[in-house]
Amino acid sequence: MKWEILKAGNDLEVMRGEVLVFPTNCPECNAPASTNMKLVQIPHFKEVIIMATNCDSCGHRTNEVKSGAATEQLGTKITLHITDPSDMTRDVLKSETCAVLIPELEFELGMAALGGKFTTLEGLLQDIKDLIVSKNPFICGDSSSSDRLDKLKEFGEKIEKILAGQMKVHIILDDPAGNSYLQNVYAPEADPEMTVEKYTRTFEQNEELGLNDMKTENYQQEK
Ligand SMILES: [Zn+2]
Numbered sequence: 001m002k003w004e005i006l007k008a009g010n011d012l013e014v015m016r017g018e019v020l021v022f023p024t025n026c027p028e029c030n031a032p033a034s035t036n037m038k039l040v041q042i043p044h045f046k047e048v049i050i051m052a053t054n055c056d057s058c059g060h061r062t063n064e065v066k067s068g069a070a071t072e073q074l075g076t077k078i079t080l081h082i083t084d085p086s087d088m089t090r091d092v093l094k095s096e097t098c099a100v101l102i103p104e105l106e107f108e109l110g111m112a113a114l115g116g117k118f119t120t121l122e123g124l125l126q127d128i129k130d131l132i133v134s135k136n137p138f139i140c141g142d143s144s145s146s147d148r149l150d151k152l153k154e155f156g157e158k159i160e161k162i163l164a165g166q167m168k169v170h171i172i173l174d175d176p177a178g179n180s181y182l183q184n185v186y187a188p189e190a191d192p193e194m195t196v197e198k199y200t201r202t203f204e205q206n207e208e209l210g211l212n213d214m215k216t217e218n219y220q221q222e223k
Helices: 004-010 087-088 122-133 146-163 203-208 212-221
Strands: 021-026 032-041 045-053 061-067 075-081 089-092 098-100 108-109 117-120 169-173 194-199
Touching: 061 117, 087 122, 089 122, 089 169, 108 122, 117 122, 122 146, 203 212
Parallel strands: none
Antiparallel strands: 021 032, 032 045, 045 061, 075 169, 075 194, 089 117, 098 108, 098 169
């Protein structure tokens, strides 16, 4: 990872307010492209590194977020009750370790499924719909039963309803690393429709984040 080189060199101060551009190849068509990297301060939260690649050849665009900071002491579970169409414009930082749940749709997106994103709630829901409905590998297979196709279609329609403000659901961002964020439009006041819980990670969650090994190393150094 290129940004880790910068971090190691302690050049975050240099990056502040500047866009770094470095050459890369398009992940889609392999044409030469460039990646823009920027350190962004998210209000009431923290700094993150946003990496955006735009390909002039095929039009492929990616936007990836890396947390500038290390894993937090506690995990974070953010629950928002979507009650108003304006909720769709809320900023969302979904870190690469964050799971997304919509209990009313019995939907759960595992932590690694979408990568890190800095987007809006609308952008996140659109990405989920694209991933589950449009890019679903099962949809083309011979084995796909019509029942499964119906369910995918129904899921896509429900996401559309949420996007249009016609369906009130809860969205949960559960990030054991504590690096995800959902904009509180009432900040610094509490948001009546949003709860943010901090929790202690389980051994398994530490295991998934690769933290158990790191702890062992630290203990050995202290001795
Ligand atoms: Zn391309």
